[in-house]
Amino acid sequence: MTPSRQGPGRQERARLRREEIITVAGEMFARGGFRGTSLADVAARAGITEPGLLHHFGSKAGLLLAVIERRDLDSEAFALELLGMEPSGRLRALPEFARRNKQRAGLAKLFTVLVAESLEPGSPGHEHFVERYRAMRAIVADNIRSAQAAGVARPDIDPPAKATEILATLDGLQTQWLLDPDSVDIVAAVESYARTLEHDLACGLPHLT
């Protein structure tokens, strides 16, 4: 009897388990923060022992990095989707982005909580988030520049400054929504902001055909 009965084999099974653990850990970090969640908590929920966890991820920080990496893959997919659209439609995709995030409130909360926990230099995720924000600002700034080149945005706007501002608003809206979902409708808020932005970028422009 060859032992390869039908199950996915050892390493494949281990990979699946790793994925499952990352999912669970992400949810728990979102609820309780990184510092507020213990390896024991994660292990219990994932149906594994603490040393079992550490076997896969090396350390608690390693687990955090795996969770962050997963989240990044997710949002990268969305970014690519965005870049596939023509520039004029990207603004209109913002509410779609909000709807998507609303479906995944856990991921959104995870991000907000982890950023706050990473403010202090030297914390496990600090460099990662610094780099990430720099990259995001650069991407948004490039988008603005191309909109200016296409003549659909005022040329007197400073792309980096506006990029910082846009990301800030989206983050801030998300935070207020996560804190108090009954008072803040994230989709409506982002839709409203998209209108603000449209007005802000174009108001005063000489009309085009």
Add this chain to the structure above:
Amino acid sequence: MTPSRQGPGRQERARLRREEIITVAGEMFARGGFRGTSLADVAARAGITEPGLLHHFGSKAGLLLAVIERRDLDSEAFALELLGMEPSGRLRALPEFARRNKQRAGLAKLFTVLVAESLEPGSPGHEHFVERYRAMRAIVADNIRSAQAAGVARPDIDPPAKATEILATLDGLQTQWLLDPDSVDIVAAVESYARTLEHDLACGLPHLT
């Protein structure tokens, strides 16, 4: 000999010590978060024992509330200052607010970290921050309404939505600055946003005298 020589007396001395402890705890909560800071850390820095701390504040959560209360008093002072100005000048006071926050990066970081730690319902500061944001949105919305009444803001702006948006942007800018002060100049960013806002609120208005 009446022992009231010149020292401030026992209760006064205790009050001063309380204040000192709150200051120290605020700094440490800002650096390491509430969960990431232990009573032992605070006690050591404040030159007191852990039970000494608990004598004053009852519990760790009590200490947190004292810290939050202190911060609120501080920002309330600024709010009153703002309300003393005529409405048209309030926008111009935003950069002043940023400069003030830059001086007190510790307090700003404290606020950002604590809000993130309070996202989850049931966490020690949750209700406090929910209430606080509701109040702040209401205040800003009122400001917008009065600007509309005075004819210096477009009447088609929805005050609550714009209020949420403004607070979001200011919070988000602060977060990016705290995370990466080398890349984000908070004062310049807020100045830039104040210009955006001015443009946003007034652009399209029929000119007044």
Add this chain to the structure above:
DNA sequence: ACTCACCTACCGAGTACTAGGTAAGTGAAC
């Protein structure tokens, strides 16, 4: 005389992580 700030000493329950083992699967030699 009494209050109250603050201490020493301590507790039980976590904390991340390690040591060392077992058992199951894998790959090359034969």
Add this chain to the structure above:
DNA sequence: GTTCACTTACCTAGTACTCGGTAGGTGAGT
């Protein structure tokens, strides 16, 4: 196509330490 050395997944048990909080006392100030 078995055999067998090797790797890998994961466990039990325990490390040294930190956590927030309590009990009960001391001693200065009022």
